[in-house]
């Protein structure tokens with residue numbers, strides 16, 4: 001197990017008129033190599049939770065153990081936590097600030113005190129992992145890049161820290177469909193190649209169904225459901241009550257089945273639907 005969260009609660013602005021209980025007794029275990037989708041409607045506590053995981057916020061109550069290290073203990077240094085857990089914020093491109101792509105990605109590794117050779121190889125590897133051409137892009141200014149490219153630079157900066165856990169908070173927000181697909185493809189690629197643990201916060205059930213092997217559903221600062229995508233998306237009605245949906249293709253297959261067509265409704269992606277519908281058509285032709 002790489003992450004263990006025990007009885008985690010967090011209150012913003014305690015004992016003031018603005019007091020908000022954002023996390024309410026969270027207990028969660030994540031296995032090494034899991035790809036976790038964290039979903040929940042606006043204000044359910046997802047961002048607050050992920051900020052705890054890399055030490056940006058200290059809990060009001062409870063404990064977080066990452067790879068055997070209690071990151072909530074007073075004596076644990078933030079620097080150590082950041083090496084273990086990389087967090088890519090929403091709209092991370094706003095945090096780019098160096099004059100070249102290379103310098104921006106090298107910033108974190110340089111702060112770790114690594115030597116130039118190691119920094120260079122980490123920048124190269126991180127750029128390759130997120131699909132940025134090293135020779136063509138290294139000396140460009142991050143500010144003259146497209147939205148999708150800027151975001152990749154920002155993700156590469158976190159990847160270059162070689163964290164054991166990578167958290168991405170809405171990495172496709174604000175991108176066009178092509179940019180979204182590219183970034184998601186790179187994330188999937190990174191997961192396959194590096195075998196790290198990934199936590200993806202997303203409002204897109206399609207993206208979640210396509211990528212993750214475990215879903216955690218948050219509501220009102222608590223964990224409302226957890227399980228494999230198949231387990232979680234079986235509970236369409238409960239998800240709806242929490243202001244969430246199921247992938248469109250899952251919804252379509254369920255409706256198609258309910259009209260009396262003999263197909264499986266346990267379908268999560270377009271690819272699965274295609275296979276199932278072709279089988280159905282063949283059966284129909286042979287009948």
Ligand SMILES: Nc1ncnc2c1ncn2[C@@H]1O[C@H](COP(=O)(O)OP(=O)(O)OP(=O)(O)O)[C@@H](O)[C@H]1O
Nearest residue numbers: 012020021022040041042043044045046047048049
């Ligand atoms: N800096 C803050 N100060 C006070 N309250 C906050 C702060 N940040 C979040 N909250 C409150 O804490 C609760 C959880 O918010 P959080 O941002 O973690 O939710 P979220 O699920 O990430 O939402 P979204 O999907 O909109 O990003 C909400 O009630 C929110 O209003």
